[in-house]
Structures are given as structure tokens and as C-alpha cells.
Amino acid sequence: MKAAVIYWSGTGNTEQMANAIAEGAGAELFNVSDFTGDIADYDRIAFGCSAMGDEVLEESEFEPFFTAIEGALSGKTIALFGSYGWGDGEWMRNWEERAKADGAVLVNGEGLIVNETPSDEDLETCKELGKQLIA
Numbered sequence: 001m002k003a004a005v006i007y008w009s010g011t012g013n014t015e016q017m018a019n020a021i022a023e024g025a026g027a028e029l030f031n032v033s034d035f036t037g038d039i040a041d042y043d044r045i046a047f048g049c050s051a052m053g054d055e056v057l058e059e060s061e062f063e064p065f066f067t068a069i070e071g072a073l074s075g076k077t078i079a080l081f082g083s084y085g086w087g088d089g090e091w092m093r094n095w096e097e098r099a100k101a102d103g104a105v106l107v108n109g110e111g112l113i114v115n116e117t118p119s120d121e122d123l124e125t126c127k128e129l130g131k132q133l134i135a
């Protein structure tokens with residue numbers, strides 16, 4: 001089974017989460033700007049993006065990337081994760097609905113969100129998510 005973690009991080013918080021998820025899953029790790037592969041080549045994928053602006057995905061790199069690959073998500077098992085600094089997680093709820101509408105199967109049925117910098121406990125939860133992604 002081939003797994004990947006693809007993320008965007010502005011402050012490093014979502015990057016810390018991505019590293020822990022990749023460790024738990026034994027997955028390849030990519031910053032979204034460095035990913036040049038094909039989504040179809042991966043059996044399991046975790047996508048990470050922090051909340052930006054009015055609780056939306058980052059708009060210059062991550063949103064265009066995710067929009068471009070949505071057609072390849074049907075039937076795939078994926079995980080969603082990210083950090084936020086304000087609001088109540090609306091960006092993640094909207095992202096979950098998008099992914100489900102694309103036909104993706106979400107690990108745990110929902111995304112994993114962390115407020116600000118992940119604690120050691122949050123990073124352990126991320127590692128567990130990685131393990132669940134490949135289970």
C-alpha cells in the first residue's frame with residue numbers, strides 16, 4: 001500500500017501535524033508546492049491545510065491543488081487535518097463535505113483540527129491518525 005501526506009503550512013503548525021501523521025503512517029511527505037506525483041498512484045492520502053482568512057483553505061497553492069485532484073478522490077481513503085487560530089473549525093467542516101461529495105472515504109468520518117501549535121498530545125493523536133489511515 002502506498003500512502004502520502006500532502007500539506008500546506010503557513011506558520012509550521014500544520015507542518016508539525018503532517019510530520020507526525022507521516023511518521024504514524026510510514027507515508028511519503030510532501031509540501032503541496034513540491035508534490036509532482038499522481039494522486040492515482042497512492043492508495044491512502046492525508047491532506048493538510050490550515051484555516052486562512054474567513055475560514056477557508058489556503059487560496060494560492062492548496063485550494064487550486066485540491067480542486068484539481070478532487071476528481072481522483074472517489075473511493076479513496078483519505079484523512080484531512082489542519083491547524084487554526086480563530087473561528088470554530090468551519091473550514092474543516094466545509095472541507096469534509098467537499099471530500100465526501102467527491103466520493104472519498106474519510107478516516108474517522110471527520111478531519112482532525114488543532115488550535116494553534118500542536119501539543120505533544122495533539123502530535124500523538126496525529127500519529128494515531130496516520131496509523132488509522134493505513135489500517
